[in-house]
Amino acid sequence: MSEPDEPPPPAPLETFQGERTIRFEAVPGFPPGTLLDLAFDGSLTAAVILNGAGxxxxxEDGSGWRRLFTTDDQAPIATGPTAVCFSPGGELFVGGANAYFWRIGRDGTTLARDRFNVVGIGQEVGDWPVKQCRTASNRVFASLANDIGSDGALLMRPADFSRPSDWERPPLPFRPATREYPTVVDVAVYGLRARFVSNSFTEVVAGITYGASRPTLTAHTITGQYQYGSWVSDWLERDRPQTVLPYGPPRAFAGTEDTGEAVLFLREDSNRWRILIPPPPGYADPFGYDGMAILNAPEAQGVVRTIGVDSEGHLWLGGSAMQTMRSTTPLK
Known part of the structure; x- marks a missing residue:
């Protein structure tokens, strides 16, 4: 007797192109002001908010929002917080203006306040503010950019602050898709994603700009690989067609493969924003840009400056002239 025929493999899912509409509602009790960054870790939610001059x-730990500390951005040396993330041990890492950073305990106690110290001539980080911070594979990463987007840095160090260690500033030569050799320029670093893969392998994706002044800035999205204590090969340009990524480098990454990832693109000169989110159910959901949907959020009025995805997969939006909002349904 002949063997029965094997059933054909399932047809691959289509990729999604277009907009996906999601409803949003205001987050009750959220502090007033312009939301700059968000971080979630189980029962804790941290937020950096601009209100007035500081x-x-x-x-928020389930008992209501409380302000931990405020700094005056109009002082001779502005030292206000600008970005926040949680370390693998559960404490908060807070990046600020003028290359300051803080470590905050889960109870809100300030554990340390310092400035980034980077060893080596030409490795200084100036007075740049932190744009995003992320932790992966027991390392903390921070992106920094100057005001006009012509210079900045990517910094990293072990997330275990109980052991002395300097911050490292890896070089960012990247290889554009149309060139054989890497381009070496000063770059400003914005949106940042760090994802542990396996075998001490971490993928880092960043949005960058470079140029002599704002009108001449060139934008890219680059990806690098960190493994066994060193960077592997060059940083690679990973830009997609303009129909997919119409507004330059990512300004913020949020979420995970499990909760659903979102990516914010903001064009500062026109205050126009686009957010990429997972496609609707039934379509391919790659952990990248192809096939992701463009968010249509009718209730989101104002200029979105940051995004977040909580542990239940709800997308948060916040920014200028708008309330902080949360999606009524999860992304996935």
Missing amino acids: TALWL
Whole structure:
């Protein structure tokens, strides 16, 4: 007797092109002001909010929002918080203006306040503010950019601050898709994603700009590979067609493969924004840009400056002249 025929493999899912509409509602009790960054870790939510002349770090642990500290951005040396993330051990890492950073305990206690120290001539990080911070594979990463987007840095160090260690500033030569050799320029670093893969292998994706002045800035999205204590090969340009990524480098990454990832693109000169989110159910959901949907959020009025995805997969939006909002349904 002949063997029965094997069933044909399932047809691959289509990729999605277009807009996906999601409804949003205001987050009740959220502190007033312009939301600059968000971070989630189980029962804790941290937020950096600009209100008046200063920025403040707020924490919500289930008992209501409380302000941890405020600094005056109009002082001779602005030291306000600008970005926040959680370390693998659960404490908060807070990046700020003028290359300052803080470590905050889960109870809101300030554990340390310092400036980035980077060893080596030409490795200084100036007075740049932190744009995003992320932790992966027991390392903390921070992106920095100057005001006009012509210079900045990517910094990293072990997330275990109980052991002395300097911050490292890896070089960012990247290989554009149309060139054989890497381009070496000063770059400003914005949106940042760090994802542990396996075998001490971490993928880092960043949005960058470079140029002599704002009108001449060139934008790219680059990806690098960190493994066994060193960077592997060159940083690669990973830009997609303009129909997919119409507004330059990512300004913020949020979420995970499990909760659903979102990517914010903001064009500063026109205050226009686009957010890429997973496609609707039934379509391919790659952990990248192809096939992701463009968010249509009718309730989101104002200029979106940051995004976040909580542990349940709800997308948060916040920014200028708008309330902080949360999607009524998860992304996935």
